[in-house]
Amino acid sequence: DTAVSQTPKYLVTQMGNDKSIKCEQNLGHDTMYWYKQDSKKFLKIMFSYNNKELIINETVPNRFSPKSPDKAHLNLHINSLELGDSAVYFCASSQGKVAGVQDTQYFGPGTRLTVL
Amino acid sequence: GNSVTQMEGPVTLSEEAFLTINCTYTATGYPSLFWYVQYPGEGLQLLLKATKADDKGSNKGFEATYRKETTSFHLEKGSVQVSDSAVYFCALTDSGAGSYQLTFGKGTKLSVIP
Numbered sequence: 001d002t003a004v005s006q007t008p009k010y011l012v013t014q015m016g017n018d019k020s021i022k023c024e025q026n027l028g029h030d031t032m033y034w035y036k037q038d039s040k041k042f043l044k045i046m047f048s049y050n051n052k053e054l055i056i057n058e059t060v061p062n063r064f065s066p067k068s069p070d071k072a073h074l075n076l077h078i079n080s081l082e083l084g085d086s087a088v089y090f091c092a093s094s095q096g097k098v099a100g101v102q103d104t105q106y107f108g109p110g111t112r113l114t115v116l
Numbered sequence: 117g118n119s120v121t122q123m124e125g126p127v128t129l130s131e132e133a134f135l136t137i138n139c140t141y142t143a144t145g146y147p148s149l150f151w152y153v154q155y156p157g158e159g160l161q162l163l164l165k166a167t168k169a170d171d172k173g174s175n176k177g178f179e180a181t182y183r184k185e186t187t188s189f190h191l192e193k194g195s196v197q198v199s200d201s202a203v204y205f206c207a208l209t210d211s212g213a214g215s216y217q218l219t220f221g222k223g224t225k226l227s228v229i230p
Binding site: 004033040041042043044045048056058090092104105107108109110 | 154157158159160161162165203205217218219220222223225
């Protein structure tokens, strides 16, 4: 069974469109994250939710909006897509709020977004 | 703020060679340190971690020691295999700064040739 899953795996779309990426974890974790990995492989946190509550909201355009319907799901919606949004987006989860110190973050396989 | 600096890649080694990937950090509090590995086409997996000074993390033949005096957490393996080809990320969390997220280095791509 996949611990952290993301759909779709690949997403190709035109500039200006709105798209969503879904993430689900079956580990019973309380905290979920979205990371963006650029073309140079640099990873940066975007958002984190703990029990459906937003706890990290880094400086990302407000075109990006996370939504957590329950603690097992954290979806990422992107409005008015731009060329610079092309990247790989990773979802992750961990048991507690303080990621890493007591817990391991488990990552999904990633969603490769290409904006044309 | 927090930051992680790791050696530029790519690194290409022959099978059974010794591997070192350097990692240094800056942090405002008391960081925990991690190495994550990303195999081609996959997500990140935790490779090893260390939560306090002088701790040594180890897994799958890889080791890294938390050196507070040099603010370093270098990754080593005595004999690499082709299957170790991947991108390796050094990362930290810093409880002193009150932050919850992982701060990653830029990754080092390792290619091991037979």
